[in-house]
Amino acid sequence: MVNIKQVAKAAGVSTSTVSRTINNSPSISQSTKDKVWAEIKKLDYKPNNIAKALITNKSYTITLLVDIDDEKSFQNPFFYEIMHGIEKFCQNKDFSLMVSNLNTKLKKQDIISWLVNSKRTEGIILPVSILQKELVKELKDIGIPFVAVGEANSIQENVSWVDIDNQKGTEKAVYYLLEQGYKNIAFVGMDNSKDFSKKRLEGYINALTQRNIQVNDNYIVECDNNKEDGYKSMKKLLQDEQRPDAIICGNDSLSVGVIKAILEEGYSIPEDFGIVSFDSRQIASLMYPEITTVDVDVFEMGYQSAKMLFELIESKHATDQGLLISTKIIERNTTR
Amino acid sequence: MVNIKQVAKAAGVSTSTVSRTINNSPSISQSTKDKVWAEIKKLDYKPNNIAKALITNKSYTITLLVDIDDEKSFQNPFFYEIMHGIEKFCQNKDFSLMVSNLNTKLKKQDIISWLVNSKRTEGIILPVSILQKELVKELKDIGIPFVAVGEANSIQENVSWVDIDNQKGTEKAVYYLLEQGYKNIAFVGMDNSKDFSKKRLEGYINALTQRNIQVNDNYIVECDNNKEDGYKSMKKLLQDEQRPDAIICGNDSLSVGVIKAILEEGYSIPEDFGIVSFDSRQIASLMYPEITTVDVDVFEMGYQSAKMLFELIESKHATDQGLLISTKIIERNTTR
DNA sequence: TTGTACGCGTTATCAC
DNA sequence: GTGATAACGCGTACAA
Numbered sequence: 202m203v204n205i206k207q208v209a210k211a212a213g214v215s216t217s218t219v220s221r222t223i224n225n226s227p228s229i230s231q232s233t234k235d236k237v238w239a240e241i242k243k244l245d246y247k248p249n250n251i252a253k254a255l256i257t258n259k260s261y262t263i264t265l266l267v268d269i270d271d272e273k274s275f276q277n278p279f280f281y282e283i284m285h286g287i288e289k290f291c292q293n294k295d296f297s298l299m300v301s302n303l304n305t306k307l308k309k310q311d312i313i314s315w316l317v318n319s320k321r322t323e324g325i326i327l328p329v330s331i332l333q334k335e336l337v338k339e340l341k342d343i344g345i346p347f348v349a350v351g352e353a354n355s356i357q358e359n360v361s362w363v364d365i366d367n368q369k370g371t372e373k374a375v376y377y378l379l380e381q382g383y384k385n386i387a388f389v390g391m392d393n394s395k396d397f398s399k400k401r402l403e404g405y406i407n408a409l410t411q412r413n414i415q416v417n418d419n420y421i422v423e424c425d426n427n428k429e430d431g432y433k434s435m436k437k438l439l440q441d442e443q444r445p446d447a448i449i450c451g452n453d454s455l456s457v458g459v460i461k462a463i464l465e466e467g468y469s470i471p472e473d474f475g476i477v478s479f480d481s482r483q484i485a486s487l488m489y490p491e492i493t494t495v496d497v498d499v500f501e502m503g504y505q506s507a508k509m510l511f512e513l514i515e516s517k518h519a520t521d522q523g524l525l526i527s528t529k530i531i532e533r534n535t536t537r
Numbered sequence: 538m539v540n541i542k543q544v545a546k547a548a549g550v551s552t553s554t555v556s557r558t559i560n561n562s563p564s565i566s567q568s569t570k571d572k573v574w575a576e577i578k579k580l581d582y583k584p585n586n587i588a589k590a591l592i593t594n595k596s597y598t599i600t601l602l603v604d605i606d607d608e609k610s611f612q613n614p615f616f617y618e619i620m621h622g623i624e625k626f627c628q629n630k631d632f633s634l635m636v637s638n639l640n641t642k643l644k645k646q647d648i649i650s651w652l653v654n655s656k657r658t659e660g661i662i663l664p665v666s667i668l669q670k671e672l673v674k675e676l677k678d679i680g681i682p683f684v685a686v687g688e689a690n691s692i693q694e695n696v697s698w699v700d701i702d703n704q705k706g707t708e709k710a711v712y713y714l715l716e717q718g719y720k721n722i723a724f725v726g727m728d729n730s731k732d733f734s735k736k737r738l739e740g741y742i743n744a745l746t747q748r749n750i751q752v753n754d755n756y757i758v759e760c761d762n763n764k765e766d767g768y769k770s771m772k773k774l775l776q777d778e779q780r781p782d783a784i785i786c787g788n789d790s791l792s793v794g795v796i797k798a799i800l801e802e803g804y805s806i807p808e809d810f811g812i813v814s815f816d817s818r819q820i821a822s823l824m825y826p827e828i829t830t831v832d833v834d835v836f837e838m839g840y841q842s843a844k845m846l847f848e849l850i851e852s853k854h855a856t857d858q859g860l861l862i863s864t865k866i867i868e869r870n871t872t873r
Numbered sequence: 874t875t876g877t878a879c880g881c882g883t884t885a886t887c888a889c
Numbered sequence: 890g891t892g893a894t895a896a897c898g899c900g901t902a903c904a905a
Contacts, residue, residue: 202654204882215892220884228890247654251596252882254587256897262635269621278819280617285605288638297657299598299635302624318538318583321633428823457823483614484823487764487793540898551876556900564874588898592881 203244212240223248260320262297263287263510266312266327269302278483279499283350286503287326294511296323303331317345324510329353329362329396346513348506352396352523359521361513363506365480367397370495370528371404372411374449374477377530379412381537383447383475387420389434389459390451401451401479420445424455431458439466447475447536456492457484460535476535490534502526539580548576559584596656598633599623599846602648602663605638614819615835619686622839623662630847632659639667653681660846665689665698665732682849684842688732688859695857697849699842701816703733706831706864707740708747710785710813713866715748717873719783719811723756725770725795726787737787737815756781760791767794775802783811783872792828793820796871812871826870838862 209216214237221229222237240246254260265287267280284298291298299322301312313336316322325340329351337358340347352364371388378386388405392398402421409416419441424430431450435458438445450456456478463474470476470490478485478492485492505524512519545552550573557565558573576582590596601623603616620634627634635658637648649672652658661676665687673694676683688700707724714722724741728734738757745752755777760766767786771794774781786792792814799810806812806826814821814828821828841860848855 205884206882216883217885217892217894218890221891224884226890230890233890245650247650249591249882250655250657251587251590252897253884254897255585255591255882255899256884258897260587265636269617269624278614281605284636285638288605288636292638297635298637299633300601300620300624301634302621302628314581314583318581319586321586428825454823457825461825483819487790487820489764489793489797541900542898552899553877553901554875557875560900566874569874585898588881589900591883591898592900594881 202249203246204249205246208237208240208244208246211244212237254320258320260323261295262299262322263291263324263326263507263514264299264301264316264322266301266303266325266331268304268328268331270304271331282499283503283506286500286505287507288503289500290504290507290511303327311339313339313345314343317343324348324514326350326506326510329356329364332356332360346510346517348510348513350502350506352400352525354523355396361509361521361523363502363509363524363526364397365497365502366525366527367400368404368407369525370479370497371401371449371451372408373528373530374495375405375408375412378447378449378475378477378536381471381475383537385417385420385443385445386447386449387417387422387438387445388449388451389422389424389431389438390426390455391421391423392425392452393423398451405449405451417443426452426454428454428458428461431455432462433458435459435462436466439463439468446473448477450476450478453479453484457488460488460490460492470535471537474535475537477530478535485531485533493533493536494531495528496531497528498526538585539582540585541582544573544576544580544582547580548573590656594656596659597631598635598658599627599660599662599843599850600635600637600652600658602637602639602661602667604640604664604667606640607667618835619839619842622836622841623843624839625836626840626843626847639663647675649675649681650679653679660684660850662686662842662846665692665700668692668696682846682853684846684849686838686842688736688861690859691732697845697857697859699838699845699860699862700733701833701838702861702863703736704740704743705861706815706833707737707785707787708744709864709866710831711741711744712748714783714785714811714813714872717807717811719873721753721756721779721781722783722785723753723758723774723781724785724787725758725760725767725774726762726791727757727759728761728788729759734787741785741787753779762788762790764790764794764797767791768798769794771795771798772802775799775804782809784813786812786814789815789820793824796824796826796828806871807873810871811873813866814871821867821869829869829872830867831864832867833864834862 205216205219209219219237222234288298325347329349332349349360349362353360353362391402406416422434424434448459468474478494480497485494541552541555545555555573558570624634661683665685668685685696685698689696689698727738742752758770760770784795804810814830816833821830
């Protein structure tokens with residue numbers, strides 16, 4: 202492999218001049234730069250990133266940390282697109298993207314200190330679901346910049362995060378259903394153990410209040426995120442004396458069961474019932490009928506989290522902040 | 538950050554002794570080792586991986602290369618699990634896993650030579666879908682070990698690859714359906730432009746031949762991988778004078794349309810029709826009814842591809858080979 | 874069994 | 890503007 206010395210020799214200059222040329226130092230004359238670049242191209246010289254990293258004490262690498270053994274860490278389809286966004290941003294910066302598993306134990310050392318102290322990474326992006334209190338402490342103690350994907354409100358300390366605007370998303374869904382002429386909108390999938398779920402419920406209540414619509418407690422249904430619970434919850438709602446005519450599914454897998462229950466009772470969608478589900482992109486367009494969803498720009502979420510991380514890396518004392526990515530309604534066939 | 542020098546000083550030995558201790562050189566006495574290890578732990582010393590990489594000329598990193606802009610590159614749900622498998626193997630080796638996008642152009646250099654020549658990676662795993670002829674040439678020219686995920690048979694040169702055993706998978710599906718008492722099995726989703734699809738069809742034909750069942754050309758339906766095509770294809774099959782009583786969906790999204798068509802015509806599943814679909818894990822258990830599938834151990838595929846890659850890295854002249862991962866039938870509700 | 878001294882390829886520093 | 894040289898932190902040939 203050709204190194205800087207050989208380029209210098211070939212170009213008849215010193216290694217410092219070659220280095221300065223590559224790093225576009227203003228103190229090198231244009232003619233020298235041209236000469237050196239010509240030689241670099243001729244010899245197909247590529248700077249050894251490792252050597253550069255050694256002296257600059259930077260790895261030019263950030264890490265996407267996940268709990269890969271935990272399905273919920275990043276939901277599958279999310280992960281790919283988030284990574285896509287992160288990678289896109291890394292490109293501009295000539296950075297590499299590493300992926301690591303939180304649960305990796307290297308010789309009983311934990312992964313974070315390994316990553317950081319062995320100089321493998323300059324910053325970490327991780328899902329808020331794995332960001333426990335002790336992890337925050339460790340990251341802060343060790344002094345590595347990090348950004349959480351998902352709102353980190355339940356964490357006491359200041360943390361930078363990027364999330365989708367769950368609250369506004371649900372508000373949009375309510376307004377949209379009202380515009381389509383639905384009157385009695387229910388919210389299925391309350392789960393107060395999840396921050397994002399709380400936000401979605403808040404959005405639901407907010408929007409109704411805004412439009413002077415009484416919030417009906419029977420219309421707020423607590424249930425887990427699976428089709429069976431969606432099915433049962435909907436069956437119950439159908440027996441309500443004043444049954445709703447629209448459902449917002451606050452979690453993605455629910456909608457499948459909800460739709461099943463409605464169709465089974467002989468009602469039609471979207472005539473008798475309107476359905477809006479959250480971010481169930483994977484199944485939304487596969488179902489019959491295709492489901493109208495509150496869609497999330499997951500790519501953007503990744504891109505913005507990387508952007509935020511680089512700001513932290515470049516100026517170590519940038520303040521922590523939260524960023525909400527806005528959503529939009531994708532109309533499919535479960536609404537008029 | 539504490540370095541090897543400080544450890545040496547604290548332990549009252551030379552840096553070489555510390556280095557040898559860490560790398561478990563047999564020439565260091567146990568008592569010295571103990572002394573040094575104690576100091577390493579006390580000071581919480583972590584070797585600087587960059588410096589090590591520089592001197593050994595190794596990056597201790599492999600790269601998972603994808604065409605991230607192309608949905609098909611790795612299908613979404615696949616990707617996560619493949620990566621999981623790769624990561625698991627990297628752990629044992631103290632390697633890091635990088636993820637890069639094939640289409641990343643760094644200052645108009647292509648990503649491969651950048652990765653390799655800047656010493657960022659020692660090996661590459663990539664989906665066969667992006668492994669064009671020129672790419673193979675480039676990888677071989679540059680001399681970087683690589684493994685394809687997906688059978689690389691349509692490529693002329695020798696290439697190491699790992700794939701699922703599509704042919705045997707379909708054979709299993711046929712035998713399974715026959716055992717359940719189905720008589721006339723159709724294969725929907727022929728697509729000769731895809732290697733894996735060809736293999737699946739071969740398996741179908743093989744299994745029938747093996748059991749002395751005449752292959753009925755009407756039962757082999759060419760179509761694209763989407764629910765609409767599945768729907769149309771099934772509608773046509775239902776009009777066949779001797780309609781089948783079981784369907785193997787040779788591609789994943791098809792099954793949704795196939796089931797829709799069957800139910801719409803008033804037939805029942807699994808009584809009138811048995812359905813087995815390929816690797817549609819994401820939707821299989823979300824559908825009503827839940828779909829019996831030929832299941833693929835995608836984690837294993839990742840793990841094995843990493844294993845194969847490390848063999849190539851460690852002995853540069855290991856021979857290229859292909860590895861088929863076996864499948865199994867996961868019984869759900871679309872078969873008796 | 875352990876220590877000394879050099880080198881990996883680059884950038885920073887200081888001199889000219 | 891440019892060059893000589895030290896330094897980054899580690900591994901290893903050679904010496905002891």
